[in-house]
Amino acid sequence: MAISNIRYGEGVTKEIGMDLQNLGAKRVCLMTDKNLSQLPPVNAVLNSLAKYGINFQMYDNVRVEPTDQSFLDAITFAKKGEFDAYVAVGGGSVMDTCKAANLYSSSPMSDFLDYVNAPIGKGKPVTVPLKPLIAVPTTAGTGSETTGVAIFDFKELKVKTGIASRAIKPTLGIIDPLHTLSMPERIVANSGFDVLCHALESYTALPYNMRSPCPSNPINRPAYQGSNPISDVWALHALRIVAKYLKRAIRNPEDREARANMHLASAFAGIGFGNAGVHLCHGMSYPISGLVKTYKPKDYNVDHSLVPHGLSVVLTSPAVFAFTAQMHPERHLEAAEILGADIRTARIKDAGFILADTLRKFLFDLNVDDGLAAIGYSKADIPALVKGTLPQERVTKLSPRPQTEEDLSALFEASMKLY
Amino acid sequence: MAISNIRYGEGVTKEIGMDLQNLGAKRVCLMTDKNLSQLPPVNAVLNSLAKYGINFQMYDNVRVEPTDQSFLDAITFAKKGEFDAYVAVGGGSVMDTCKAANLYSSSPMSDFLDYVNAPIGKGKPVTVPLKPLIAVPTTAGTGSETTGVAIFDFKELKVKTGIASRAIKPTLGIIDPLHTLSMPERIVANSGFDVLCHALESYTALPYNMRSPCPSNPINRPAYQGSNPISDVWALHALRIVAKYLKRAIRNPEDREARANMHLASAFAGIGFGNAGVHLCHGMSYPISGLVKTYKPKDYNVDHSLVPHGLSVVLTSPAVFAFTAQMHPERHLEAAEILGADIRTARIKDAGFILADTLRKFLFDLNVDDGLAAIGYSKADIPALVKGTLPQERVTKLSPRPQTEEDLSALFEASMKLY
Ligand SMILES: NC(=O)c1ccc[n+]([C@@H]2O[C@H](COP(=O)([O-])OP(=O)(O)OC[C@H]3O[C@@H](n4cnc5c(N)ncnc54)[C@H](O)[C@@H]3O)[C@@H](O)[C@H]2O)c1
Ligand SMILES: NC(=O)c1ccc[n+]([C@@H]2O[C@H](COP(=O)([O-])OP(=O)(O)OC[C@H]3O[C@@H](n4cnc5c(N)ncnc54)[C@H](O)[C@@H]3O)[C@@H](O)[C@H]2O)c1
Ligand SMILES: [Fe+2]
Ligand SMILES: [Fe+2]
Numbered sequence: 001m002a003i004s005n006i007r008y009g010e011g012v013t014k015e016i017g018m019d020l021q022n023l024g025a026k027r028v029c030l031m032t033d034k035n036l037s038q039l040p041p042v043n044a045v046l047n048s049l050a051k052y053g054i055n056f057q058m059y060d061n062v063r064v065e066p067t068d069q070s071f072l073d074a075i076t077f078a079k080k081g082e083f084d085a086y087v088a089v090g091g092g093s094v095m096d097t098c099k100a101a102n103l104y105s106s107s108p109m110s111d112f113l114d115y116v117n118a119p120i121g122k123g124k125p126v127t128v129p130l131k132p133l134i135a136v137p138t139t140a141g142t143g144s145e146t147t148g149v150a151i152f153d154f155k156e157l158k159v160k161t162g163i164a165s166r167a168i169k170p171t172l173g174i175i176d177p178l179h180t181l182s183m184p185e186r187i188v189a190n191s192g193f194d195v196l197c198h199a200l201e202s203y204t205a206l207p208y209n210m211r212s213p214c215p216s217n218p219i220n221r222p223a224y225q226g227s228n229p230i231s232d233v234w235a236l237h238a239l240r241i242v243a244k245y246l247k248r249a250i251r252n253p254e255d256r257e258a259r260a261n262m263h264l265a266s267a268f269a270g271i272g273f274g275n276a277g278v279h280l281c282h283g284m285s286y287p288i289s290g291l292v293k294t295y296k297p298k299d300y301n302v303d304h305s306l307v308p309h310g311l312s313v314v315l316t317s318p319a320v321f322a323f324t325a326q327m328h329p330e331r332h333l334e335a336a337e338i339l340g341a342d343i344r345t346a347r348i349k350d351a352g353f354i355l356a357d358t359l360r361k362f363l364f365d366l367n368v369d370d371g372l373a374a375i376g377y378s379k380a381d382i383p384a385l386v387k388g389t390l391p392q393e394r395v396t397k398l399s400p401r402p403q404t405e406e407d408l409s410a411l412f413e414a415s416m417k418l419y
Numbered sequence: 420m421a422i423s424n425i426r427y428g429e430g431v432t433k434e435i436g437m438d439l440q441n442l443g444a445k446r447v448c449l450m451t452d453k454n455l456s457q458l459p460p461v462n463a464v465l466n467s468l469a470k471y472g473i474n475f476q477m478y479d480n481v482r483v484e485p486t487d488q489s490f491l492d493a494i495t496f497a498k499k500g501e502f503d504a505y506v507a508v509g510g511g512s513v514m515d516t517c518k519a520a521n522l523y524s525s526s527p528m529s530d531f532l533d534y535v536n537a538p539i540g541k542g543k544p545v546t547v548p549l550k551p552l553i554a555v556p557t558t559a560g561t562g563s564e565t566t567g568v569a570i571f572d573f574k575e576l577k578v579k580t581g582i583a584s585r586a587i588k589p590t591l592g593i594i595d596p597l598h599t600l601s602m603p604e605r606i607v608a609n610s611g612f613d614v615l616c617h618a619l620e621s622y623t624a625l626p627y628n629m630r631s632p633c634p635s636n637p638i639n640r641p642a643y644q645g646s647n648p649i650s651d652v653w654a655l656h657a658l659r660i661v662a663k664y665l666k667r668a669i670r671n672p673e674d675r676e677a678r679a680n681m682h683l684a685s686a687f688a689g690i691g692f693g694n695a696g697v698h699l700c701h702g703m704s705y706p707i708s709g710l711v712k713t714y715k716p717k718d719y720n721v722d723h724s725l726v727p728h729g730l731s732v733v734l735t736s737p738a739v740f741a742f743t744a745q746m747h748p749e750r751h752l753e754a755a756e757i758l759g760a761d762i763r764t765a766r767i768k769d770a771g772f773i774l775a776d777t778l779r780k781f782l783f784d785l786n787v788d789d790g791l792a793a794i795g796y797s798k799a800d801i802p803a804l805v806k807g808t809l810p811q812e813r814v815t816k817l818s819p820r821p822q823t824e825e826d827l828s829a830l831f832e833a834s835m836k837l838y
Binding site: 006007008009015018019022208209216217218219228229230233234237264268 | 425426427428434437438441627628635636637638647648649652653656683687
């Protein structure tokens with residue numbers, strides 16, 4: 001299991017110019033999105049680049065919830081720039097786009113599908129050397145600063161997929177909790193739900209020693225290895241922080257302690273799921289995002305419709321954990337307890353029900369949209385949602401309980417309305 | 420903070436030949452000690468090397484508790500062999516020797532003192548590229564498979580010191596709990612005490628944001644950064660495992676669950692202290708080992724006198740934590756509780772006393788020698804022990820409470836007898 005380099009602390013962003021000097025970088029690509037380019041996190045980076053005289057070009061055309069096309073635009077920019085280092089300042093959308101730009105500009109002869117996860121792409125292993133990439137997360141959500149994963153919406157297929165390789169993991173993640181202070185309420189909430197699901201899914205994922213096939217050569221093993229004693233430490237720790245701080249972080253933008261803790265929890269959960277993997281909430285979320293109709297979430301300063309990633313994973317979580325609990329009921333019950341359920345008189349066979357109920361209350365308290373129906377889906381969409389989940393076997397096969405198409409249908413149906 | 424690659428599982432050692440093939444290794448150096456060369460862990464590695472047709476040379480001349488001379492012998496072997504990869508199979512003595520052999524054979528013009536920690540050596544930063552090193556720990560103690568540290572006994576000065584650089588951190592640690600089954604009782608105990616102290620010291624070390632000087636350029640920051648929210652996770656988790664499993668692991672060689680858990684705890688605590696650092700128990704342990712007279716510990720199949728590292732750190736632990744507690748009493752109390760103390764009616768100002776008492780009981784239950792007197796020291800040795808501690812400022816300055824020479828004297832004196 002490989003774990004990333006991270007640096008944590010209020011204000012540590014100011015050192016980024018020095019880090020780039022230490023790397024000997026002569027042409028730096030700074031990536032961000034249009035909204036962030038006007039906000040304090042990007043400012044802090046620009047100040048440090050200026051102070052240390054770093055030569056850079058800025059790309060602020062990252063699409064929130066990136067697509068194959070928006071990845072390609074960034075890749076074109078990267079190829080032209082011939083950069084020797086990358087800096088990504090933003091949420092998962094920016095960090096993932098920057099990973100893809102670094103990868104394909106370092107492997108200019110590759111076809112875009114070469115590195116995209118099979119069966120959608122070819123899933124080729126990355127053997128070219130990449131440039132250093134410093135990731136500066138500004139949401140408290142994806143943990144992308146610690147993972148070798150880049151996710152995008154494949155427009156043609158109307159489904160999200162990604163690239164997964166240790167090679168695209170950032171060289172350094174700079175976790176500066178000051179950056180979380182500018183996040184509006186719903187961005188804190190939705191990115192926080194992503195942390196919640198990363199922790200819950202990696203803790204309940206199929207155990208590493210039950211995964212099959214397990215390629216005999218270690219080099220061929222996937223990044224996602226199933227739950228294991230090391231990822232468990234991170235998942236549980238992240239879950240405890242979510243339980244303690246997420247509500248506070250959402251409700252009070254001045255609550256530095258809560259926002260800083262969520263920022264760290266995001267990296268912790270990233271380290272956990274980056275090794276163990278996620279399963280059904282994520283697998284089912286990709287068509288939920290990909291098939292979006294007209295939903296425009298509050299607080300997102302963008303001009304296209306989208307289902308924020310964290311929302312797309314959390315809406316199915318009550319149904320998913322009610323379904324998976326029979327395989328590891330103790331872990332599901334433990335998670336419910338951490339999230340505040342009183343389990344003193346609980347029966348182990350009710351673990352799934354108890355965790356689902358705890359999650360529903362948690363979401364209700366936080367004014368989350370009432371299920372898939374509230375974001376524009378109806379029963380008629382279920383076949384398409386199921387069809388979009390099937391190619392996500394890279395993650396769905398990590399579910400502790402195998403699922404049929406009927407099971408997936410039932411899970412989507414149960415997620416239409418939560419309260 | 421950088422964290423290592425580790426692979427965990429019963430029997431995973433059998434893959435090591437494939438790992439070396441994947442690395443393209445053509446001439447491998449296999450290091451171990453004489454005792455281990457006859458035991459199952461080395462056998463398992465040899466079988467895998469044979470199966471994958473790996474060309475290697477074996478060096479089994481590692482000294483248990485290495486010295487500058489024993490490091491130099493291994494370095495000479497490594498320089499002659501012109502190896503392209505290293506495999507270390509053993510405890511900290513083997514892994515540390517192998518790190519040094521890899522470092523100096525990759526930097527053949529360097530003087531031995533160049534990389535040794537200042538003020539004893541020159542503490543130069545490592546800028547040469549090293550060969551891959553795969554570490555296979557066979558004790559559950561040092562966590563050296565996860566750290567950039569190599570410790571040796573500097574005979575001339577009669578004091579232990581070391582080399583500390585991220586560059587010497589193993590490329591991969593293979594944690595195969597089967598290897599712990601051949602450990603005799605006292606080796607389990609002493610290496611387990613090392614885990615205990617790594618966890619306690621890194622959890623109570625000076626917080627990262629109170630350390631000074633804090634070099635403004637990240638590249639110049641020491642490996643040991645002070646306690647921080649990430650190392651805390653590892654330290655606490657390791658401490659909980661020690662509390663639950665160390666006694667079982669010592670008493671019953673068949674208790675696989677306990678021995679496997681201690682093997683993982685050793686790596687967890689290593690990741691924790693490898694980033695946060697250790698402080699007084701370790702700083703004071705170096706002269707305790709270095710000045711050894713005639714002590715020959717039970718169960719160590721070696722022909723020279725030595726104080727096993729884990730024993731040398733744990734004997735001062737009651738005195739040390741009674742001394743440091745006033746700086747972070749809550750953390751000391753929390754540690755005592757994890758180790759089994761009933762703190763429901765405890766007063767916070769008694770935290771040091773309570774932790775010290777808990778440690779003394781723990782050691783008494785495990786038949787640990789009754790203090791420094793029992794391993795051959797008397798009051799008359801205290802000035803020499805203090806003198807040997809003074810150059811260990813790399814670690815002692817991480818103590819949450821600054822110490823004078825008189826304080827150190829008093830700590831050694833209080834550690835002469837424990838029960
Ligand atoms: N690579 C991975 O490991 C991984 C894991 C989970 C999710 N993802 C992907 O990441 C993407 C989601 O990323 P996200 O949740 O971090 O959000 P995001 O990057 O999509 O950003 C969402 C919105 O928040 C704004 N924003 C970000 N930080 C801000 C700040 N500090 N202040 C004010 N506004 C801010 C952005 O400008 C944007 O409008 C999805 O595409 C998802 O699939 C990747
Ligand atoms: N590099 C680091 O981060 C770090 C940290 C702590 C300690 N250390 C150093 O490590 C050394 C101590 O290492 P250690 O405690 O692992 O012990 P060790 O390597 O000194 O070995 C102690 C004895 O145990 C035997 N042994 C080891 N594994 C065995 C097994 N599976 N079965 C039977 N016998 C076995 C060895 O042959 C030896 O006789 C000291 O020099 C100490 O200073 C290094
Ligand atoms: Fe996610
Ligand atoms: Fe140690």
